[in-house]
Amino acid sequence: MTEWLTWRTAMERALYGDGGFYRRGECPSEHFRTSVHASPRFAAAIARLLVEVDTALGRPNRLDLVDVGAGSGRLLANILACLPPGLADRLAPTAVEIAPRPPELPAPIAWRPDLPPEITGLVVANEWLDNIPLDVVERTPDGIRTVLVDPSSGAERTGPDPTDEDRDWLERWWPLPEPGDRAEIGHPRCAAWASVIGRVRSGLAVAVDYSHAFGSRPLSGTLTGYRDGSTVPAVPDGSCDVTAHVALDACALAGERAGATSSRLTTQRAALRSLGLSGVRPPIDLAHRDPRAYLTALCHAGEDAELTDPAGLGGFGWLAQTVTIPLPASLAAPG
């Protein structure tokens, strides 16, 4: 007999239940390409941001660097490999990840399944929020209904009325005017982000993700599956990653309510360009003067172009929020 589940329950089981996609330690880079795996230059840019945060905090004796939803831990490992002198001894790098610790991870990186209680420094959450399970609703001729899914096939049918909490979130962030319109109810992501900001005593937290904004939400939602490097139907049976884009504007308000003292919503393209990733090809005369330097610069330009491509990773949203310190200059500029 078919077991009809809400999408939130189905995603929770498929991704994080016993034997779930992430719980069993699937390597994200084998299924999809995040900025972390696209190029170590993403980590180099985050390292520059870390230096700005360190300066704003007055170079504390202990500087936290927390990667939430750390996956393979590659981001932290790459950052450790390009730190400026004098920072490594004070840095406390922590991966927050429910998957098992990879054996080859550098020893200084702490690995834990939950957020540390207090953070002074920098928090990065790259493609974490899109994996927080959520419910889906659809406007029917009889009103808004929660969508139920058969986890083994992905077949759907409409089910009960949304809860009051769901309705409140929909009214504020994703109204559904026409029959057939669907929404993904983002309050679990807002709560997850608020729990991050609530732990930051002083510093910066950055969420990087596929996102959409009020007024331009997709009419039929964004649920997507990823397996072996391809997009596949979002069937929540544990065989694939299941994601949905993030309402980062809603997360921003949740972060402010949790204690953020300044906020910036921008794109990855604008943020990484400010952090020095231009994508500009080196001048051809460098090829004659210093062929090795030319090849290196050409390679960097190609990687920067991928990370800042507005139709790809560069189109991702960056939500940057600080607690007690000003926004770093690299993120404060308009863009």
Ligand SMILES: C[S@@+](CC[C@H](N)C(=O)[O-])C[C@H]1O[C@@H](n2cnc3c(N)ncnc32)[C@H](O)[C@@H]1O
């Ligand atoms: C799409 S992967 C991103 C991995 C990495 N940040 C990257 O960019 O390559 C999302 C990761 O978040 C982890 N995750 C999701 N919810 C989590 C939670 N509540 N606590 C810890 N880790 C979580 C998953 O296990 C998964 O490894």
